[in-house]
Amino acid sequence: MAADIAEQPGGYARLLQRDHAGPIAEVAAAIVRRQPRHVVFTARGTSDHAALYAAYLTEIRLGLPAGLASPSAITLFGARPDLRDALVVGVSQSGGSPDLAEVLRVARDQGALTVAVTNTPDSALATAAELTVDIAAGHERAVAATKTYTAQLLALLMLVEGVRAGGDGALPAAERAALDALPGLAERVLADPTATDLAPRYRFAAQLVTTGRGYAYPTARETALKLMETSYLPALAFSGADLLHGPLAMADPDVPVIAVVGSGPGGAAMRDVLRRLGERRADVLVIGAGADPAGAAAADRPAAAITLPDVDERYAPLLDILPAQRLALALAVARGEDPDAPRGLAKVTATR
Structure with a gap:
């Protein structure tokens, strides 16, 4: 756990690099083209808290209604909500929980644009989604998630701000400069x-x-x-x-x-x-x-x-x-x- 915690500043820097920031911008641009009218997040455990953060970002920065789905409504009770014009985002470190993958599969069938935000881009969650954001946190040693949580936060922040920027989903220069300062600030906090x-x-x-x-x-x-x-x-x-x-x-x-x-x-x-x-x-x-x-x-x-x-x-x-x-x-x-x-x-x- 100590090693995972210490790697977080490097994880921020890695996710901000062009080869990871570029694909996130592409997903953001795809969302802009679809013009969703509301956003639904689905997650469990630690990832649920990252999803809650993203819901705040979505409502405050994008002006879109956002909420967290109850996976059991779909997986246990067979609900099939009308998700036309919705963006449904699954957030999971492993992407391996069957209920989250099922929510994305049903949402896609019901007309939603679906996005998986995960550390495992070949997971069941990513397979079920139309688009995938790789949080690029690397292997996490401890059971208690630390670096995958903060990588989810940063990836979701970049995604939402990319949507807000419109067009090609690229972050504005001022936003990018502020984010580029985060690895150094994180080093300072951990010291x-x-x-x-x-x-x-x-x-x-x-x-x-x-x-x-x-x-x-x-x-x-x-x-x-x-x-x-x-x-x-x-x-x-x-x-x-x-x-x-x-x-x-x-x-x-x-x-x-x-x-x-x-x-x-x-x-x-x-x-x-x-x-x-x-x-x-x-x-x-x-x-x-x-x-x-x-x-x-x-x-x-x-x-x-x-x-x-x-x-x-x-x-x-x-x-x-x-x-x-x-x-x-x-x-x-x-x-x-x-x-x-x-x-x-x-x-x-x-x-x-």
Whole structure:
């Protein structure tokens, strides 16, 4: 897992190279030609969080309605929704889960344009789709996905921005320049030992909450999953808005909270959440460019912070998740677990 995490800056640079960026632009151009009226994503596990990020991008950047499909509606209940004028995107590291491939097959039969976003371009998912985006992450050693997740994020970002650019799907110069800075920024984030140093703080935690708004919400969900996978720590993920609608009641000094806070509108919306957590005397760790621990600090309980480079909120998930991955790895080791071989899990999970 440590090796996979360390490879992510190189993975960003590789995906941005012409031989990978070019094919993504071609898929984007094909989408522009079809002019879909709405977008449906289908995924499982970690990939589901990448798909959620892409849904935010699609609605905010393209102005198209977007949502996540329920594969069981098709695979278990036999639904055949009318998907004419739809773009259906399957997101999967392995591309090997039968239910996701079946969703794309049915969607294609029902008139949708289908795209597979996968690390395995010869997989069943890619075969079922009309178009394929190769995330080019390389072999992932650990069961808990890290570098394939961030490669999915970047590939989906490039795809959506390519569609927004129109025409040949090529990224505008300013967008390309901002993305080209990400590998160096990721190196900088991974060089910071703060996340590893904080692991003992949560060694004896019985449960944990993660939270974020907008683009940060998928990061909160992925952070919770990584903690559950590697440390077997029950972790509940909520949007900042949903946290205030009831779950805040369980926040107290014995329930740590990891809040992902950017510097844009989503981060600004988290200020009241942090204030309320401070009132509850919760043990808060704030991660992100907007990580001001003072906002969540109780008088007798200072909050912790991992402050990250200030980038456009669209790009922040590619950096915010990195210290969370490092924290999950270090915490698993601190609790005497093996993060490379989580009990009961396999690299490819086949669901129907």
